Amino acid sequence: xxxxxxxxxxxxxxxxxxxxxxxxxxxxxxxxxxxxxxxxxxxxxxxxxxxxxxxxxxxxxxxxxxxxxxxxxxxxxxxxxxxxxxxxxxxxxxxxxxxxxxxxxxxxxxxxxxxxxxxxxxxxxxxxxxxxxxxxxxxxxxxxxxxxxxxxxxxxxxxxxxxxxxxxxxxxxxxxxxxxxxxxxxxxxxxxxxxxxxxxxxxxxxxxxxxxxxxxxxxxxxxxxxxxxxxxxxxxxxxxxxxxxxxxxxxxxxxxxxxxxxxxxxxxxxxxxxxxxxxxxxxxxxxxxxxxxxxxxxxxxxxxxxxxxxxxxxxxxxxxxxxxxxxxxxxxxxxxxxxxxxxxxxxxxxxxxxxxxxxxxxxxxxxxxxxxxxxxxxxxxxxxxxxxxxxxxxxxxxxxxxxxxxxxxxxxxxxxxxxxxxxxxxxxxxxxxxxxxxxxxxxx
Amino acid sequence: xxxxxxxxxxxxxxxxxxxxxxxxxxxxxxxxxxxxxxxxxxxxxxxxxxxxxxxxxxxxxxxxxxxxxxxxxxxxxxxxxxxxxxxxxxxxxxxxxxxxxxxxxxxxxxxxxxxxxxxxxxxxxxxxxxxxxxxxxxxxxxxxxxxxxxxxxxxxxxxxxxxxxxxxxxxxxxxxxxxxxxxxxxxxxxxxxxxxxxxxxxxxxxxxxxxxxxxxxxxxxxxxxxxxxxxxxxxxxxxxxxxxxxxxxxxxxxxxxxxxxxxxxxxxxxxxxxxxxxxxxxxxxxxxxxxxxxxxxxxxxxxxxxxxxxxxxxxxxxxxxxxxxxxxxxxxxxxxxxxxxxxxxxxxxxxxxxxxxxxxxxxxxxxxxxxxxxxxxxxxxxxxxxxxxxxxxxxxxxxxxxxxxxxxxxxxxxxxxxxxxxxxxxxxxxxxxxxxxxxxxxxxxxxxxxxxxxxxxxxxxxxxxxxxxxxxxxxxxxxxxx
Numbered sequence: 001x002x003x004x005x006x007x008x009x010x011x012x013x014x015x016x017x018x019x020x021x022x023x024x025x026x027x028x029x030x031x032x033x034x035x036x037x038x039x040x041x042x043x044x045x046x047x048x049x050x051x052x053x054x055x056x057x058x059x060x061x062x063x064x065x066x067x068x069x070x071x072x073x074x075x076x077x078x079x080x081x082x083x084x085x086x087x088x089x090x091x092x093x094x095x096x097x098x099x100x101x102x103x104x105x106x107x108x109x110x111x112x113x114x115x116x117x118x119x120x121x122x123x124x125x126x127x128x129x130x131x132x133x134x135x136x137x138x139x140x141x142x143x144x145x146x147x148x149x150x151x152x153x154x155x156x157x158x159x160x161x162x163x164x165x166x167x168x169x170x171x172x173x174x175x176x177x178x179x180x181x182x183x184x185x186x187x188x189x190x191x192x193x194x195x196x197x198x199x200x201x202x203x204x205x206x207x208x209x210x211x212x213x214x215x216x217x218x219x220x221x222x223x224x225x226x227x228x229x230x231x232x233x234x235x236x237x238x239x240x241x242x243x244x245x246x247x248x249x250x251x252x253x254x255x256x257x258x259x260x261x262x263x264x265x266x267x268x269x270x271x272x273x274x275x276x277x278x279x280x281x282x283x284x285x286x287x288x289x290x291x292x293x294x295x296x297x298x299x300x301x302x303x304x305x306x307x308x309x310x311x312x313x314x315x316x317x318x319x320x321x322x323x324x325x326x327x328x329x330x331x332x333x334x335x336x337x338x339x340x341x342x343x344x345x346x347x348x349x350x351x352x353x354x355x356x357x358x359x360x361x362x363x364x365x366x367x368x369x370x371x372x373x374x375x376x377x378x379x380x381x382x383x384x385x386x387x388x389x390x391x392x393x394x395x396x397x398x399x400x401x402x403x404x405x406x407x408x409x410x411x412x413x414x415x416x417x418x419x420x421x422x423x424x425x426x427x428x429x430x431x432x433x434x435x436x437x438x439x440x441x442x443x444x
Numbered sequence: 445x446x447x448x449x450x451x452x453x454x455x456x457x458x459x460x461x462x463x464x465x466x467x468x469x470x471x472x473x474x475x476x477x478x479x480x481x482x483x484x485x486x487x488x489x490x491x492x493x494x495x496x497x498x499x500x501x502x503x504x505x506x507x508x509x510x511x512x513x514x515x516x517x518x519x520x521x522x523x524x525x526x527x528x529x530x531x532x533x534x535x536x537x538x539x540x541x542x543x544x545x546x547x548x549x550x551x552x553x554x555x556x557x558x559x560x561x562x563x564x565x566x567x568x569x570x571x572x573x574x575x576x577x578x579x580x581x582x583x584x585x586x587x588x589x590x591x592x593x594x595x596x597x598x599x600x601x602x603x604x605x606x607x608x609x610x611x612x613x614x615x616x617x618x619x620x621x622x623x624x625x626x627x628x629x630x631x632x633x634x635x636x637x638x639x640x641x642x643x644x645x646x647x648x649x650x651x652x653x654x655x656x657x658x659x660x661x662x663x664x665x666x667x668x669x670x671x672x673x674x675x676x677x678x679x680x681x682x683x684x685x686x687x688x689x690x691x692x693x694x695x696x697x698x699x700x701x702x703x704x705x706x707x708x709x710x711x712x713x714x715x716x717x718x719x720x721x722x723x724x725x726x727x728x729x730x731x732x733x734x735x736x737x738x739x740x741x742x743x744x745x746x747x748x749x750x751x752x753x754x755x756x757x758x759x760x761x762x763x764x765x766x767x768x769x770x771x772x773x774x775x776x777x778x779x780x781x782x783x784x785x786x787x788x789x790x791x792x793x794x795x796x797x798x799x800x801x802x803x804x805x806x807x808x809x810x811x812x813x814x815x816x817x818x819x820x821x822x823x824x825x826x827x828x829x830x831x832x833x834x835x836x837x838x839x840x841x842x843x844x845x846x847x848x849x850x851x852x853x854x855x856x857x858x859x860x861x862x863x864x865x866x867x868x869x870x871x872x873x874x875x876x877x878x879x880x881x882x883x884x885x886x887x888x889x890x891x892x893x894x895x896x897x898x899x900x901x902x903x904x905x906x907x908x909x910x911x912x913x914x915x916x917x918x919x920x921x922x923x924x925x926x
Contacts, residue, residue: 049514337843337844338843340843350855352855352857352858352860353858354858355825355857355858356825356856357858358854358855358856359853359854359855360852360853360854360855361851361852361853361864362850362851362852362853363849363851363864363866364848364849364850364851365838365847365848365849365866365868366846366848366849367838367840367846367847367848367868368845368846369840369843370840370841370842370843370845370870371843371870372840372868372869372870373868373869374867374868374869375865375866375867375868376849376864376865376866377863377864377865377866378851378853378862378863378864379861379862379863379864380823380853380855380860380861380862381860381861381862382858382859382860382861
């Protein structure tokens with residue numbers, strides 16, 4: 001490992017923390033082995049196929065310190081709503097990765113539904129959690145999921161009992177407040193959806209007042225047979241921040257999972273999604289919209305693994321790249337031997353708005369079964385000249401015409417958001433974004 | 445269903461037709477690789493000092509390089525010290541003045557393969573630079589081509605007779621440090637073909653090389669260099685067959701194409717090296733670097749390949765679109781049956797303005813074959829108005845094979861339009877049923893459907909090759925559908 005990587009690791013590791021006393025022993029040994037794993041394997045470089053376009057070296061140069069609970073300015077619930085929006089359901093708020101009960105709103109939920117902080121779940125749930133948490137790290141470790149396992153202390157814990165529906169969306173708000181020192185937080189969110197249950201989860205990641213910080217988040221979702229889970233993620237971190245997230249999803253028989261990601265923030269953000277269709281007839285939909293501008297780099301790796309027959313997957317990612325931004329999509333669909341009657345389709349479309357914008361797309365299919373229907377498509381282009389011309393002949397100014405066409409490109413993604421207050425919030429977010437950043441290089 | 449399966453299985457598991465060994469006395473250098481071997485190869489070929497220096501530079505760089513591991517293929521590590529790097533058929537008598545002087549055994553071998561040099565010369569009008577192992581044994585039509593100014597000869601002759609051309613273009617498209625296999629080739633290449641088409645000339649006939657690996661344990665390191673000067677056109681054909689060997693043989697060739705202003709090069713390959721037996725024993729490792737450079741404006745390079753052989757194919761015929769308005773094309777059919785593995789595709793690097801490229805790839809996997817398409821489309825910031833369309837389709841025959849698609853698209857210019865489409869499916873049961881219902885045997889039906897699947901690529905092949913390719917495909921497919 002390089003000197004910078006070593007210094008980075010030293011900087012973010014904490015002395016055997018005070019919280020350790022409360023932790024079960026399995027957790028302490030998991031943490032140690034995760035930390036050792038990182039020490040032994042180091043950080044990904046451009047030579048790792050999966051990190052080809054996203055370099056973490058600049059992150060390792062920054063003297064990060066671990067985030068501490070409590071070290072934060074006074075925030076009111078109203079300020080949280082201003083930053084993250086009000087969706088009408090229960091809300092859990094985390095600052096620098098630690099749960100803050102006074103900012104959260106826990107409404108009455110159907111009987112048996114467990115919703116709270118992970119730290120309290122460690123004490124309440126005990127040994128039962130051992131086989132459930134950080135499964136991704138245990139099965140196929142990666143540097144940042146390992147760091148999350150090694151250093152994460154809090155996050156959200158959600159369990160929905162069988163055949164229970166939670167009507168209102170559960171809003172998880174992760175706020176970062178770095179101040180003068182660059183901070184690292186490692187929140188972990190876990191969702192267990194029982195057989196035939198139904199729930200909607202919204203994750204919002206945002207910065208309170210800029211600053212340099214690294215949010216290294218992991219989300220683990222398990223769907224039992226017939227469960228229906230909708231997941232939304234709004235990544236609106238400060239533009240000087242780094243966001244590295246991993247979402248691991250496992251699906252039971254005939255379960256349905258859909259994920260929508262909207263990425264606008266951070267200097268460098270990577271939101272990796274891995275879905276395993278482990279039993280027959282499971283369905284998954286992955287949608288994503290990413291809008292890099294300035295010098296932002298937004299990376300969206302996804303893997304859908306068809307491990308059982310008769311499963312369906314649909315994937316649609318769209319990128320709008322402006323300024324010197326870089327938009328990356330790396331979609332992998334794997335069909336395991338025996339996963340017959342798999343039906344998979346994957347689409348990635350990119351719109352380049354400026355002369356320095358860059359798009360990288362890698363739609364990949366790996367197929368080991370023959371009775372399958374798999375297709376993928378990818379396209380990169382700019383706004384249609386003829387459509388622009390048409391609008392201009394009708395007296396619409398150049399910039400307005402461009403905005404209109406860009407809106408049309410993103411509108412499809414907004415329509416897919418099924419939570420009305422969230423949809424209008426995202427629409428508003430996009431509108432302000434395009435308003436305060438007129439496309440570079442537009443002829444007058 | 446099972447009857448179809450059995451017939452198809454019998455069809456795929458058919459033995460390799462071209463598996464025979466011709467006993468020819470060969471002139472070999474000692475097994476293994478070191479600087480002395482390279483000096484020996486160079487001195488045997490009476491090479492000038494600069495070429496030896498280039499070889500040694502490549503060899504020293506090669507020592508520092510790691511084996512590439514990104515390809516989606518599995519094979520035991522290659523023991524580079526267990527290969528004989530030079531093997532030339534010993535001439536009976538000094539020098540070859542005409543085809544009649546070619547070793548009769550060599551000629552008999554070509555006859556077995558169905559390409560008699562004499563016949564080719566008299567009847568088909570195709571000039572063949574036939575290569576057995578490492579040295580070019582005879583070039584037909586050389587005089588006729590020379591009369592119009594075309595230089596078509598073996599690489600060694602080109603080094604001797606046209607050193608200025610070789611020196612200018614050797615390594616200009618595939619530098620000596622490009623990748624492990626190409627660098628090895630740069631250090632130890634023994635022979636190959638050289639072709640130069642002068643300004644404004646449309647080459648009057650299709651040029652062709654027939655490669656064949658013969659002696660056991662000899663790696664074959666061919667080097668081909670084709671230069672099309674301004675406004676010229678050439679169509680080049682390359683075909684391969686190799687006899688049965690139990691041991692894996694390494695083939696690491698390099699092909700460099702240079703198209704100057706307004707020039708066009710069409711390069712077609714039918715590759716049918718020995719694929720190994722049904723259990724995956726033996727077979728050729730075909731690790732080839734092919735790259736063309738559209739150096740001038742309005743130039744065009746077109747690759748067409750039919751890959752049915754080799755245990756492992758690792759090949760990405762690419763085009764660097766440097767000149768404005770230049771065009772790159774890639775048409776490919778790759779078939780993997782039994783335990784064959786193919787990781788093949790292309791790279792289109794758009795540098796000039798209004799450059800266009802088309803990629804059409806058809807992969808067919810049968811038995812336990814693993815077929816991977818890997819392609820890169822890169823649009824650099826200066827490539828205003830660049831255009832690419834990529835289509836790659838995979839057909840799966842059998843439940844134990846695999847088809848994989850890894851396209852890489854990198855766009856750094858907003859006016860570029862890049863599209864990629866891919867689909868993967870098994871052979872249509874309704875189509876099979878329709879054919880069988882009309883009394884067409886299952887095997888013929890499969891062959892017909894597969895040929896239909898590949899039609900768009902076959903139509904890009906020169907006539908003679910199109911016929912051979914269709915035959916090859918149906919023969920290689922024998923036995924694969926379920």
